[in-house]
Amino acid sequence: MKNNKRKNEIIEDFNSSASVFSKWKPSKSFSNIFEKSVLNSLKSLNKSGKIDVLEVGCGHGTWSESINQLDFSKKINYTGIDFSRKRIEAAKKKYIKDKNTKFIVSDYLSYKVNKKYDLIFFIEVFQYIHVNDFSKFFKKTTELLKDQGHIVIIDKEKYSIHSLKIYLGKLFRKLPFYYGHVHYPSFDHLEAFGRSFGLRSVKRIKVKEFNAIIFEAKN
Numbered sequence: 001m002k003n004n005k006r007k008n009e010i011i012e013d014f015n016s017s018a019s020v021f022s023k024w025k026p027s028k029s030f031s032n033i034f035e036k037s038v039l040n041s042l043k044s045l046n047k048s049g050k051i052d053v054l055e056v057g058c059g060h061g062t063w064s065e066s067i068n069q070l071d072f073s074k075k076i077n078y079t080g081i082d083f084s085r086k087r088i089e090a091a092k093k094k095y096i097k098d099k100n101t102k103f104i105v106s107d108y109l110s111y112k113v114n115k116k117y118d119l120i121f122f123i124e125v126f127q128y129i130h131v132n133d134f135s136k137f138f139k140k141t142t143e144l145l146k147d148q149g150h151i152v153i154i155d156k157e158k159y160s161i162h163s164l165k166i167y168l169g170k171l172f173r174k175l176p177f178y179y180g181h182v183h184y185p186s187f188d189h190l191e192a193f194g195r196s197f198g199l200r201s202v203k204r205i206k207v208k209e210f211n212a213i214i215f216e217a218k219n
């Protein structure tokens, strides 16, 4: 019940801030960590057949654009899901003309699909997931992943100066309302979770305030 209330508040926050976010573009360091983690993972997965990619919490589809600029993008089937209807509407308006690109309104934990993915990634999504739900997210993700598929998580680190600044900003009410439910994850904790679900931790990357972890499904 508590979890549902929290989820509905997050959806409402993103629905009402969708027009603000639709103008947002990533910083240089953000694009840099995306390239070093998600794009490099895709390059390492570049195989003869199609590459199935799922972005969880895709917002207005920013990262689909970078994926569609890869020289082997024709081989990629990209699906972005987000539980904010308004953000998916914005994504469709901007990027749906890109071939092999699909946007779906769905809560990840209720997302039903008959296929598996080569790559599943989460960018600034774990900051909205309650730590008690981490195991449900890892379980779902390992079930949706192909053998040797990759998972990438990019977020800010719980034990960092940035996180402390956000904590103080919230405490003194200096931040916009949509920071209300932000709690950055600890990457050591994420790594331990991944391992407990049988994943291999391939790499950890840090670029300024951004952190990334790449996991591989062991077969």
Ligand SMILES: C[S@@+](CC[C@H](N)C(=O)[O-])C[C@H]1O[C@@H](n2cnc3c(N)ncnc32)[C@H](O)[C@@H]1O
Pocket: 010, 011, 014, 056, 057, 058, 059, 060, 061, 062, 063, 081, 082, 083, 084, 087, 106, 107, 108, 109, 122, 123, 124, 125, 128, 129
């Ligand atoms: C900070 S935004 C990041 C959006 C996008 N990944 C980006 O980097 O531009 C977090 C997004 O995750 C979505 N989200 C959070 N939890 C989700 C869940 N359980 N299922 C689907 N979407 C979720 C929110 O609606 C929001 O659009």
